[in-house]
Amino acid sequence: MSNAMRTPAGAINVERYQGAVADGRFRRLWNANAPGYLFLLPWLIGFFGLTLGPALISLYLSFTDFDMLQSPRWVGMANYVRIATADPKFSAAMYVTLTYVVFSVPFKLTFALLVAMALNRGLRGLSVYRAIFYLPSLLGGSVAIAVLWRQLFASDGLVNAALxxxxxxxPSWISHPNYSIYTLVALSVWQFGSPMIIFLAGLRQIPQDMYEAASLDGASKFRQFYKITLPLLTPVIFFNAVVQTIDAFKAFTPAFIISGGTGGPINxxxxYTLYxxxxxxxNFRMGYASALAWILVVIIAIFTAFSFLTSRYWVHYDD
Known part of the structure; x- marks a missing residue:
């Protein structure tokens, strides 16, 4: 009888001991990591309050009919069905956005790489040139630059004056349906500073003795670029391509300002973001707009996933 009564008490003591040990371990971990969590607190508040929370709310609203004046009314998949079957402006917006992405991203990366290779030749005052070429990336997304760009390509603008x-x-480049999209592509290419800086950093990591060995073997500059520079620069190219593609899908300010928020002649x-x-x-169709936003998220995710899946065939890392 006494053994039977001592066993539960011993078990309770063991549980208390294990609880005390766990509590002490938790306190030590908390004391060690509390400063880190304290510094992370602003980011955590911003992520949950300004990113994750609104994203989840918009996901819910995408299944509702919500005009911001009345309570959301659940409609299920009706918004997505309408987008897929009965919205001609959706297909028009997708066509314009894909055209912008297909032209702006390759041209921007090509121009950025050419400028980075020119700056990599050891010019004097390199920091000044980097700052000058990076400046458009800082200013290009502003309203003021969009207004200036609209004036440049107007019928009486500086471009036509030079021609x-x-x-x-x-023609009036911004009001002609055949040319208006390419004025925005030109504005995007002009903002080549950010990928140029990254390309320049990647070029600085390529060992110079590889070029010297190639020169001794009689390789031309073009062959050195094709066999040395491009393969060793593919991780940087991949990074810039993914980032710039995502940014191109999200472009909004230039199209809004230059077209006056209407989408230009014949859309x-x-x-996509303007629509x-x-x-x-x-139109105060917030539920429908939320559905459009989540379709854009899915499209960007598909492009990004495709880029990562195909990167194994052309991106070469040091290992």
């Missing part, structure tokens, strides 16, 4: 010296009568500059903005704040 008139050669006897060429240029020629109706970017989303029109539905949300122009």
């Amino acid at each position: 008139s010296y050669f006897g060429i009568e240029g 020629s500059t109706l970017f 989303l903005y029109q539905e949300a704040f122009g």
Whole structure:
């Protein structure tokens, strides 16, 4: 009888001991990591309060009919069905956005790489050149630059004034459906500073003795670029391509300012984000706009996943 009564008491003591040990371990871990969590607190508040929370709310709203004046009304998949079957502006916005991505990203990366290779030749005052070339990336997304760009490509703008010296009568680039999208592509390419800096950092990591050995073997500059520079730079190219593609899908300010928020003539500059903005704040169809936003998230995720899946065939790392 006494043994039977001592066993539960011993078990209780063991549980208390294990609980005390666990509590002491938790306190030591907390004391060791508390400063880190304290410094992370602003980011955590921003992530859960300004990113994850609104994203989950928009996911819910995408299944509702919500005009910001009345309570959301659940409609299920109706918004997504309408986007897929009965919304011609959705296909127009997708076409314009894909055209912008296909032209702007390769041209921007190519131009950024060429400038980075020119700066990598050991120019004097390299930091000044880097700052000058990086400046458009800081200013290009602003409203002021978009307004300036609209004035440059207007019918009486500086571009047509320069063409008139050669006897060429240029159109109103921003109001012509065949040319308006390419003025935005040119604005995107002009903002080549950010990928250029990253390319320059990647070029600085390539050992120079590889070029010297190639020169001794009689390799031309083009062959050195094709056989040495490009393969060793593929991780940087991959990073820049993914980042710039995502940014191109999210482009909004230039199209909004240059087209006056209308999407240009015959929807020629109706970017996907601009159409989303029109539905949300122009037509007050917040539920429908939320569905458009989540479709954009899925499209970007598919492009990013495809890039990572195909990177194994052309991206070469040191190992």
